[in-house]
């Protein structure tokens with residue numbers, strides 16, 4: 117068995133346990149393998165190990181991998197996306213996890229109209245309040261969704277957040293819970309929005325807590341495919 121298969125097996129077991137603790141079905145949690153720190157070959161090995169979703173965070177690397185492996189996975193753009201890079205990535209990525217400003221939404225919509233492409237977006241929210249984190253403040257999200265609801269070429273399918281790295285992941289629980297509560301609140305309101313089903317939250321260090329709190333996409337890099345930076 118490859119090391120990625122071994123990692124995957126353990127991760128799936130951990131997900132099942134976290135789901136057991138929280139009354140969820142493991143079928144509702146999708147693993148996105150974050151391949152930003154590994155080669156094309158390792159990315160290919162991840163697909164062979166049974167991974168179906170790939171996440172990349174830099175346009176140049178992402179497009180290079182997509183050109184080779186595009187058809188064999190569902191692609192997620194998870195990093196900060198510069199508006200002038202939209203042209204390069206649109207249509208290649210089914211999901212964008214980091215929609216955090218109107219200028220980016222407008223560009224996705226405009227390019228999408230030209231090419232007949234709908235991008236499924238998660239709105240990035242800065243729940244932790246750390247200044248270094250991207251994302252809208254929780255208070256801004258409702259107005260933002262109203263503004264983008266008229267843009268036909270983007271669909272708001274959920275929310276995304278990042279937690280700070282801490283030694284004890286239990287300390288991140290409030291952040292994941294906060295994102296879920298915000299999602300639930302937005303769904304209850306009668307704003308003309310798209311499904312807002314997904315919660316993209318949890319990384320190598322804290323995904324078990326995120327799953328307990330409702331994550332539907334977990335973004336796993338080092339614990340799944342490793343880190344090949346020297």
Ligand SMILES: *Cc1c(COP(=O)(O)O)cnc(C)c1O
Pocket residue numbers: 150152173194195278319320321335336337338339
């Ligand atoms: C790098 C990255 C990840 C994966 O990080 P790991 O800690 O290696 O699992 C997840 N999400 C985003 C947005 C990232 O940039």
